Amino acid sequence: MDAPDLTTDFCGVRLPNPMVLASGILGTSAALMARVAAGGAGAVTAKSCSLAPRAGHPNPTVLDWGAGFINAVGLANPGLEEEIVILQATRQRLQEAGQGVKLVASIFGTAVEDYAVLAERINEAQPDLLEVNISCPNVHDELARPFAASCPAAAAVTRAVKRATAIPIIVKLSPNVADIAEIAHAVEDAGADAIAAINTVAGMAIDIRARRPILANREGGLSGPAIKPVAVRCIYQCYQAVKIPILGIGGVSSGEDAAELLMAGATLVGVGSAVHSRGVAALGQVRDELVQFMAAEGFGRVADLVGLAHRT
Numbered sequence: 001m002d003a004p005d006l007t008t009d010f011c012g013v014r015l016p017n018p019m020v021l022a023s024g025i026l027g028t029s030a031a032l033m034a035r036v037a038a039g040g041a042g043a044v045t046a047k048s049c050s051l052a053p054r055a056g057h058p059n060p061t062v063l064d065w066g067a068g069f070i071n072a073v074g075l076a077n078p079g080l081e082e083e084i085v086i087l088q089a090t091r092q093r094l095q096e097a098g099q100g101v102k103l104v105a106s107i108f109g110t111a112v113e114d115y116a117v118l119a120e121r122i123n124e125a126q127p128d129l130l131e132v133n134i135s136c137p138n139v140h141d142e143l144a145r146p147f148a149a150s151c152p153a154a155a156a157v158t159r160a161v162k163r164a165t166a167i168p169i170i171v172k173l174s175p176n177v178a179d180i181a182e183i184a185h186a187v188e189d190a191g192a193d194a195i196a197a198i199n200t201v202a203g204m205a206i207d208i209r210a211r212r213p214i215l216a217n218r219e220g221g222l223s224g225p226a227i228k229p230v231a232v233r234c235i236y237q238c239y240q241a242v243k244i245p246i247l248g249i250g251g252v253s254s255g256e257d258a259a260e261l262l263m264a265g266a267t268l269v270g271v272g273s274a275v276h277s278r279g280v281a282a283l284g285q286v287r288d289e290l291v292q293f294m295a296a297e298g299f300g301r302v303a304d305l306v307g308l309a310h311r312t
């Protein structure tokens with residue numbers, strides 16, 4: 001049997017393989033993103049950017065608690081103007097490398113109008129896809145909740161971004177909601193081309209000797225191995241609720257983890273924390289393990305795995 005074919009179509013964009021560097025993991029450096037691409041990613045996602053530069057939260061911002069991370073980086077980023085330059089440099093490096101690795105930009109705002117301006121200006125950098133982060137635990141709408149926590153707010157952001165750009169948009173959802181499927185359905189109705197699930201799971205850690213929360217922001221977002229079952233459940237529920245494709249993210253550190261997210265309904269698989277702990281080669285390792293799994297189980301194409309767990 002021939003080696004499995006990993007090329008994957010997502011919203012009309014062809015990726016050499018389904019592995020995607022998740023947003024925020026390597027900051028905003030074009031050089032680092034190019035290294036992840038060379039290490040075997042099918043696409044790389046930039047750190048989410050806002051209109052103005054943000055310093056983020058004071059240290060400590062990231063804690064390794066044993067089964068993953070808790071972070072409250074606070075979306076530190078250099079702001080839109082600088083981000084456009086970084087995205088352009090990244091795109092150029094990816095094109096020069098010639099491996100067909102795609103670029104995903106990521107935006108977040110504190111008001112619907114912010115998202116419209118960000119999407120409009122990001123067009124200048126011509127990323128292949130645009131991720132719309134409405135799910136960071138530290139970014140809130142006027143009701144002091146993330147946009148991802150309510151159907152009308154999530155739909156309003158989606159509509160505003162869709163009006164501002166022709167680039168396919170991926171709306172990134174939060175697991176910290178009562179019913180992620182209804183949010184997925186609302187953003188699909190509002191014109192989203194795809195959804196990403198999931199962002200981090202709300203959490204907290206306390207230093208019992210100092211008798212206070214460890215992170216300066218007190219609360220943070222869990223990522224890494226501990227959240228994989230949450231991601232699988234969310235992807236599974238979203239797949240039942242929508243027809244648009246899903247970028248599945250959460251707790252993937254092996255090829256078998258990636259296969260699990262694909263069978264839950266993901267078309268692409270994001271990797272974040274594993275890159276944070278194992279370095280830029282992590283995506284290539286996961287990709288190679290996925291190939292081994294597919295070959296051993298007789299799968300010829302990635303698409304053959306997508307949503308398979310729904311058919312039993």
Ligand SMILES: Cc1cc2nc3c(=O)[nH]c(=O)nc-3n(C[C@H](O)[C@H](O)[C@H](O)COP(=O)(O)O)c2cc1C
Pocket residue numbers: 022023024025047048062069071073075106133172198199200222223224225227249250251252270271272273274276
């Ligand atoms: C340090 C850190 C920073 C992150 N920054 C962002 C960000 O800027 N935008 C975003 O959409 N998600 C961000 N995330 C969430 C990840 O993209 C991903 O959704 C989450 O970590 C789950 O995947 P994982 O278990 O593979 O890490 C961040 C995660 C971590 C650990």
